Amino acid sequence: MSSIPPTTTSNAVPKQLVHKLSLGGLKSSSIWKKGSKPNIALWLTKDHQIYQEEIPYPECEPDDCIVHVRATGICGSEIHFWKSGRIGDCMVDHDLILGHESAGEILDVGSNVKNFTKGDRVSIEPGVSCWECKQCISGRYNLCPSVKFSGTPPSHGTMARYISHPARFLHKIPTTMSYAQGALIEPLSVGAGAVSRANLSLGQPVLVCGAGPIGLAAAICARASGAHPIVITDLEESRLQQAKDIGFDRTLKVEMDWDKNETAKRIRDLFKSGDEVILVPEVAFECTGAQSSIVSASYAIEAGGTLLQIGCGKPDVEIPLMAMNFREVNIITSFRYKQTWPTVIRLMHDGIFHGADKLITHSFPLEKTLEAFQTCITRESRSVKVQILD
Known part of the structure; x- marks a missing residue:
């Protein structure tokens, strides 16, 4: 209209x-x-x-x-x-x-x-x-x-x-911060709130599902907290290119005909670091809300890892609860944010969220x-x- x-x-x-x-x-x-x-x-x-x-x-x-x-x-x-x-x-x-x-x-x-x-x-x-x-x-x-x-x-x-x-x-906000940057504090706060819920530690391998604004905000906040490496997935190559422009070089374009096991395998392959060190994502930030993405992320993370759900999808979503139960996969939801604005403004101003x-x-x-x-x-x-x- x-x-x-x-x-x-x-x-x-x-x-x-x-x-x-x-x-x-x-x-x-x-x-x-x-x-x-x-x-x-x-x-x-x-x-x-x-x-x-x-x-x-x-x-x-x-x-x-x-x-x-x-x-x-x-x-x-x-x-x-x-x-x-x-x-x-x-x-x-x-x-x-x-x-x-x-x-x-x-x-x-x-x-x-x-x-x-x-x-x-x-x-x-x-x-x-x-x-x-x-x-x-x-x-x-x-x-x-x-x-x-x-x-x-x-x-x-x-x-x-x-x-x-x-x-x-x-x-x-500081006089050196544009209003456009000031408006980014809200989506970055969503990422900051999710990182706080996940209790990320230095060097922790992280998967981010979805290269939209919230997925990229979560990745930026995870990187600032010391998470490494970070792998980002999406269905759109253009969004993954945006992730690369922000400095995330490990990306995966997910194909619709892959099942959960194929997607999980390809995600894990991107975490390999040389012949000696084999990493598995310990935390997955699911930022799409799509059932297929949630399921694939639950299979990609290691046993005892954490699936942190941010993305909004359909009101009712099926998840492989028993498979997650057998591997003690933690499910944590993150809703908006609390007490993030002063910190996010400071990190944005100081260039930490480059x-x-x-x-x-x-x-x-x-x-x-x-x-x-x-x-x-x-x-x-x-x-x-x-x-x-x-």
């Missing part, structure tokens, strides 16, 4: 728009507030259509900041919501503003906010947790049952020109967000990370 962002000529916010905003947790007064430019937002409908529509300038609550979103990455989860209408049990049931990989400039601060001022440059942590439940108090706030996660039903996201966001979940900028293959202005989404699903575009800049 295509749409030209409207410019309102009335001082009143249409009741239908007020209702749509409220369904996603956004308050709007009856008076249309204006910014210096139209506040264009990217919307998704429950019947798999996307469109752009102008919304009012946001309200600044006492604990919030108004942010001019300068860069937003398109995540695979947004493509899932667009094309499938759901991820697992999370379903799109009302018009929703997408977006959660963002960075921008603070335009205004709430009356209770003391640590930010107008003009500060920030990366936006999209998961707003309650800080009162057992999970939050124990430090696992990524599992907060009351979390409001930007762009995930039912909460509206960051794919708009101006948004309001709690200051507690904003993180300053090559991360190369994840960005396409950039579009905010007014061409629909074209940006189409690029994500067009195979010929060979996109990895598509960003929207303003």
